Amino acid sequence: MTLKDFISEENIHLNENFSSWQDAVRFAGNMLIGSGSINERYREDMVKMVETNGPYIVIMPGVALAHARPNGNVFKNQVALLTIPQGVNFGNKDNDPVHYLFAIAARTNKEHLVMFKAVAEFISEEKNLQALQEAVCLKDIEF
Amino acid sequence: MADLKVLTVCGAGVGTSTLLRVNVDEAFKSFALPFRVQVINTSMSRAKGTKCDLIITFETFSAEARSFCPSVVVIKNLMDKEELKTKIGAYLKEKKLI
Structure with missing residues (x-):
């Protein structure tokens, strides 16, 4: 299984800027809602995860993996991807600002x-992140 | 030598800590230790009070982890396997396990 098994065009959005990390996570969540992958509760759980536990989901410089416990609010195993040229801060002093936000929706813990x-x-x-940085359209990325 | 019990801890206990567990397992294997290392991933709320030798987690959970576990390693970059190996190596040396 590779990323292309979980990512579809409708869940990718390139080059959008946000004034807060919450807006960015909700934007990614809305893509997943639009594709019938999750409901609003999962979207809000992804936001709450960071509000409750801090910005540890920024797992490496520039990259955040938004996620939450499924709790029956995930219908399809899907990943949404957002690229943020100006970057958005999550409050993670080592790895901010975030330029690539992946929102991960898995139906079960195992699938997570x-x-x-x-x-x-x-x-x-490295070359994949480079491609994301330069991508103007989906064809520029190889998943 | 008794087993070494290691917890990888994150907020939900499903994604990040699991990925961390995979990388931690790999890092421990590279030291070819003469005892068993048990690595378990969990959430902070479940980890609380669990008896363990070492917790590997992120800055945001470190203070809480220190309140019930004698050794805590804080990881900055989950994808950086060298960081993980260096920090685990330092822990093993400090405990005179290597």
């Missing part, structure tokens, strides 16, 4: 790991 691994594999390749 498979999807996290797929995303991890993608972002561990």
